Amino acid sequence: MATIAAAEIAFSRQPHPAPTPASDRAAVLADPGFGKAFSDHMVSIEWDESLGWHSATVGPREPILLDPACAVLHYAQEIFEGLKAYKTADDGIALFRPEANARRFNASAARLAMPEMPEDTFVQAVTELVLADREWFPPVDGGSLYLRPFMFASEAFLGVRPARQYKFLVIASPAGNYFKSGAPAVSIWLSSDYTRAAPGGTGAAKCGGNYAASLVPQADAIARGHDQVVFLDAAERKWIEELGGMNLFFVKADGSLITPPLSGTILPGITRDSLLALAADEGLTVREERYAFDQWRADAASGALLETFACGTAAVVTAVGEVAGHFGEFTVGSGGPGQLTQKLRQQLVAIQRGEAPDPHGWVKRIA
Numbered sequence: 398m399a400t401i402a403a404a405e406i407a408f409s410r411q412p413h414p415a416p417t418p419a420s421d422r423a424a425v426l427a428d429p430g431f432g433k434a435f436s437d438h439m440v441s442i443e444w445d446e447s448l449g450w451h452s453a454t455v456g457p458r459e460p461i462l463l464d465p466a467c468a469v470l471h472y473a474q475e476i477f478e479g480l481k482a483y484k485t486a487d488d489g490i491a492l493f494r495p496e497a498n499a500r501r502f503n504a505s506a507a508r509l510a511m512p513e514m515p516e517d518t519f520v521q522a523v524t525e526l527v528l529a530d531r532e533w534f535p536p537v538d539g540g541s542l543y544l545r546p547f548m549f550a551s552e553a554f555l556g557v558r559p560a561r562q563y564k565f566l567v568i569a570s571p572a573g574n575y576f577k578s579g580a581p582a583v584s585i586w587l588s589s590d591y592t593r594a595a596p597g598g599t600g601a602a603k604c605g606g607n608y609a610a611s612l613v614p615q616a617d618a619i620a621r622g623h624d625q626v627v628f629l630d631a632a633e634r635k636w637i638e639e640l641g642g643m644n645l646f647f648v649k650a651d652g653s654l655i656t657p658p659l660s661g662t663i664l665p666g667i668t669r670d671s672l673l674a675l676a677a678d679e680g681l682t683v684r685e686e687r688y689a690f691d692q693w694r695a696d697a698a699s700g701a702l703l704e705t706f707a708c709g710t711a712a713v714v715t716a717v718g719e720v721a722g723h724f725g726e727f728t729v730g731s732g733g734p735g736q737l738t739q740k741l742r743q744q745l746v747a748i749q750r751g752e753a754p755d756p757h758g759w760v761k762r763i764a
């Protein structure tokens with residue numbers, strides 16, 4: 398579908414008539430967890446064939462009314478994004494690479510036969526919401542406002558074709574600190590029975606359907622006492638791809654860093670891309686190349702591999718300590734967060750919060 402020319406679109410601003418009382422909000426913000434508390438407002442924009450994107454509103458967060466024939470409920474035409482707004486050291490507010498989320502959102506839209514949104518409109522929508530809900534940052538060190546832009550097919554129609562009406566929404570959820578010192582390494586389970594994405598499928602798109610398909614293997618990993626599931630490629634069941642929602646990096650003893658290439662079955666993480674750049678700035682040898690599961694296991698045993706970490710917006714960087722599966726299990730390095738894992742995490746977090754120079758121009762100040 399055609400991209401509409403970029404232009405500032407007019408948002409109607411409707412402040413919440415009865416926002417959460419300050420004392421209730423403070424209670425929520427004292428321990429927000431992740432994804433369970435929500436701010437007072439939301440952004441909503443409509444799309445149809447004749448008007449394109451229209452009726453942009455930032456208003457009270459409220460339930461949405463859907464026709465039972467609404468296409469998304471039947472054929473899962475839905476995509477989403479995830480990014481964070483941070484309070485900076487001088488009490489300003491910044492977004493991290495929102496244009497990259499806008500571009501990826503449009504790549505996902507193209508794959509799911511949905512209309513693209515001008516990047517400016519996407520960034521404007523996110524900004525409007527953060528400014529309306531600026532009281533919703535947890536006052537804890539490292540707290541942030543997690544933003545969830547998403548779009549779904551809203552047309553009431555049961556025929557199988559791309560819908561002709563869509564809704565774009567942005568909601569916000571206060572998020573606590575993931576970076577408390579001593580953040581434990583996670584234990585991951587190798588899924589032998591399931592894959593996440595096949596060549597030619599939707600693995601590179603951030604769509605809800607990918608997550609629906611990963612819930613059984615993820616729940617299986619949890620039931621076995623592990624934190625996350627790691628998937629292999631669907632064709633050969635040999636190459637490491639990613640976790641259900643995070644990309645993977647491997648630190649070799651020779652100082653090089655490996656991450657699986659964006660082959661079409663891996664989600665192009667913005668954290669992944671940022672860490673590749675930071676590692677290159679450090680002078681590390683960075684290789685985007687396939688890494689076989691058996692090689693990982695052998696390298697961990699021989700000491701040729703020192704560290705493994707997963708990365709994504711929600712937890713930024715998380716060490717992988719244990720890997721288990723039907724084959725048995727192995728430990729990576731010491732089993733805890735390794736040196737480079739911790740260093741890269743600290744560097745990225747410092748840039749995100751405006752505490753370190755931003756040579757790549759990633760931080761977008763909005764207040």
Ligand SMILES: *Cc1c(COP(=O)(O)O)cnc(C)c1O
Nearest residue numbers: 642643644664666667668709710
């Ligand atoms: C969102 C996502 C990631 C991480 O992307 P970031 O932009 O770094 O948050 C990794 N894998 C999958 C499957 C994802 O959906």
